[in-house]
Each structure stands twice: as structure tokens, then as C-alpha cells.
Amino acid sequence: MTPGNNGASTPEDDDPFGYLYADGQANGAQPPSGGGYGYPNSVSRVRAVGERKYGQQQPQQQTAQYGQYGQPPTVPQQQGAYGQPNANYAAPENFGGPPTGRQQPTPGGGGRGRGPNTKGLLIGAVAVVAAVVIGIAVAMANGDSDTGDNDSAGGQTSSAPSASESASPSASSTGEEETAELPTIDAKALSLGGSAALASDVEGADAAGGTYVGNLNQVGNSVTWTVNGIPSKGTYTLFAHYSAAGEDQSMTLTVNGKTFGSKFNLGNFAHAADGDFAKGWTKTYSWPTLTKGTNTISISCQDGDKCNVLLDQLYLKAGQVKN
Template structure:
């Protein structure tokens, strides 16, 4: 077999515009006339208008085909509907007939709806309202608390600001009673003695210490059973008349920081010791166990005092 010209009937040689070129005309290409592309025996790929498939059904052509299978233009005016026009939704399987079908909220085709902005807006408003209500309730409760606090306030001083001894001052006291000593049980220094001529002393038999109004005179109390280290109150029952007196207090061999005040708190007249019985106190620090407490008349002291009793209490108290 020898090579030759097989004609223009093969698909790769089809050229719809072959009749425009010299080689196509030489092969017998002619302008199209309702058949193929112009070549003899060429493949016809044209289809008449109206033969498109809609929903699997064949639609018949609207009119007889002209060259190129076109429907002849119908007369009409500008912007007027064409009588041969049919909307796509009139064909089976065509465009949807309502807007709701083209927008599905279930995501099953087409374009779904956007977020539910109305629901989100209602939720946001509810949250803001809840916050505002909560703040209002908190403010009302705060005002009522302030009112109650203000209504219960008193102009009277509090217990901690009172000049009277507080209960907390006695909280350190030991359950066991701290000792008290009468005048006749004290250790008396040189020139000091006891007497009972002046009435009003609290010691047994009305006995008191006298002779303390001379330099170097003293009395000493050895105290046992102090429960713990700390500050204690030393009370002294005594009598004086006319001027206030003051003497030296010594604890465990160390002079107390200030003089022991023996003031004329009873306001007794000069020499009237029976009217001058009263009490005074000091707040020294004691050690746990045994301590020595001395009252003496040192240089510069005023010692015209009749001493009756000495006693102790834990903490800083006044009576």
C-alpha cells in the first residue's frame, strides 16, 4: 500500500473554516449549508435550538430550522416581551420558581443562609440586661449595708478606747490566784516597824508598816509562783496626808523606770492619816517563778507613807 490522500473526511482534518484557505478549496471545501463544516462527508456536530435536555426530556424545536439551525427573529418592539420566549422555570427541571428554593438553610445545595443575626442580637441584649440587673442589685445591697452600719454606730468610745481596763487585760491571768501580802509579813528594812494605832488598815488586826519616811528605809516582798514572764500590776494599799508622796520601786535588783506614786488621792488633811487610806499601782515586768519586789525611800523621795498591803494581778490593770 502506498501513501495517498484520504480526503478531508477524517475528524482531525475537519476545519470549519477550510473553505477560506487555498488548500481547503483544493480539497473541495465549500461554505456550510446546513450540514457539516464544509468538507464532503464531514462530521456534523451541530444541534438544532430547543434540543437541549431539561430533566431528562427532549424538547421539540420551536420552529423549522433555518441555516445554522437558528429560530427566525420575531417581529416586535424595543423592550417588549417576545411571544416565543419561555422562562427557564417553565421547563421541567429548570430554574426554581421561588426564592426560597434557591437558598437552603440546611446546606443541601445552592447557597445557604447566613448566620441568624437576629438570634445573636437577642442573646447579646439578654446578657447585657443580666449584667445591668446584677450591678443594680449589688449597689442596692451595698447601700443597705452602709445604712445598717451607719445606724448601728455609736458616739460612745469603744471598749478598746475606754480608759477603763479591758477584759483582754485579764485574759493572761493564771487560773490560780496571785498572792497578796499583809504588812506584817513583809521583810522590813532597818528602822522600819509595824503598828496599828491609825485605824482603817485592811491587814489582819489593822496592822501597817511605819517608819518609811527616812532615807534607806525599805520593805521587801519575795513572791513565789509567778506563772509566766510578762507585765504584772503591783497594787499597794497605804495612807498619806497633805502632800503627794513618791518612793523607789525595785524589781529583782533593778530600779523600776519611774517612781512609785503614793498620791493623796483621798485628799486627807495634814496629819489625818485615818482619812487617807487609798490604793496605787505600778506595771513592772516579772519573771516566771520567784521575784523580789522592794519599796524604799531613796534620796529625793517623799516617803511619809503608812503601808498596808501589797498584791499582784497579771497584765496592766488599774483595779
């Protein structure tokens, strides 16, 4: 290529921006026409909001044209009033995406956006409250009935013995045993064994005529009582009225042929001096088990026993008592 003007095929003619330079303008370079500013056939597609629905074919967009070089561009359309579409705003669906508006849940439907089943929760809560109220009402009704029973009895609690109390007989036992008159026997009615004998020399005996059984202080001597009329099987208290002076005494108790307990205690509870039997009268007791009807009770002097006592009377009481 030679220096100088080589005609219309000069580089500045090929340069789309040659019209910007002084030498290009001197050579007749002109700004391009027929399109957007600076680039031929450039377009700007702008669509107003709401003009196109998702999934539909897009209508032709307006082309915002700009003026020639040195001329002010066309003033874009101003935003319309509130709620009107703006021509300069390109809706998101213009780019092919799905609509961005929030979907409203269909009433009664089960799709996305459905809230919690508040109706079911409310029904469950009401059912629980109703069950609690019914339970309280039943409890209060039962309490009122119990209170009424106590009021009809004068407001006093029952004094009936419990199962554990009735298992142990007492002086206040109820039934036939309490009302029945249990047998009592004096010395004269007792069966004597060995060399035991009746006497009345010592004062203080409760038996009729002051009679008592003496001479029991030898092995093999005894008194026996055949008891009739025991109302029922159970525990009874056997009392003995006797006199002991000085040292405590003890003998063997036999009920229906079997030894009961270790020894029948005949202590000197009156604290009488040795030999002073007139001041030594007292009583003792034991709690044997008797059968209904007839029973045989014996007090005897056996090996190892201390039998220096005067015995004048035996009697029974129902249950385990001390007086």
C-alpha cells in the first residue's frame, strides 16, 4: 500500500467509529444509520408489565429508537399512574421463566400452601376438656354420697375394727362369745389328782365357804377342770385365783391332753412374806386355744415345777384379756 489517499477503501471507512475522529470526518465518514446508537440494526425490546401471559406467544415489542449522532435520543415513555403498565419494564416471563407471582391456595384443596388443620386440633382439644370435666363431676358426685353417709351417722367415723384388729381377740369381742356366760369353777368342783386336798384354814379365798385346794407341792398332784359349753373354737383367757407367799411359783398347764406354753406363771404378785398365805391371794392368766363344746384343762406339778400354792378358783373369758 502506498502512502496517500487510496480512495473509499481506506481503513477509516472500515472503522465504525471513524466518524469520531477529525481525519475521518474530513474524509466523509458518517455515523451509521438504521439502528441503535453506534451499532447497526440494534434493537431494544421492551414490553409493558402484564402485556404477556406465561406460555403465550409474545407480541411485537416496541423498539426504542435513538436519534442520529449529535441528536438527543427519543424520550422514553414515563411511568404511568399507579396500577398502569410501564412500557419500559420488561416482565420476567419475557426471559422464558415461570410466573413469579405467589400462588394462592385453592380453598379446601390439599396442594402447596395449605395451612394446618386447625379444625381437627380444635375438635381434639374440646374432647380432652370434656373428658376432664366429666371425670371431675363423677369424683365430686362420689364424694358427696360419701359425705352424706357420714352426715346421716352424726358425722362420726366408724369404730368397726379392721381385719388386723379382729384377728386378735380382745375383751370387746362381739357375737355369741361376748353375750354367753362362760363357766366358772370353785375348788370343790375340781377333780383332784395325787395327794391334793381341799382345805379352808387360810382366809381370803374367793370360792364358796373359803375352800381351796392345798398340798399341791408334790410331783404328780394336780387339779382338773372339764369345761362344757364353749361356744366356738378360738382363743380364751384362763384365770386362776390362788395364793403364793415368798418365792414365785410355776406349774404345768395342759389343755385337751397337750401341754400349753412353757409354764403356768404363779408369781407372788401380792409380795406376801414367806409363809404368809393369807396376804398372798392374787390371780394370774394364760391364753389357751379351746375347741367348741367340751374341753379339759389341768394344772399339775411336774418335775422342775414349783408348786407351793393354794388354788381356790378357775374361770374363763373370751379372747385375750388381762382382767
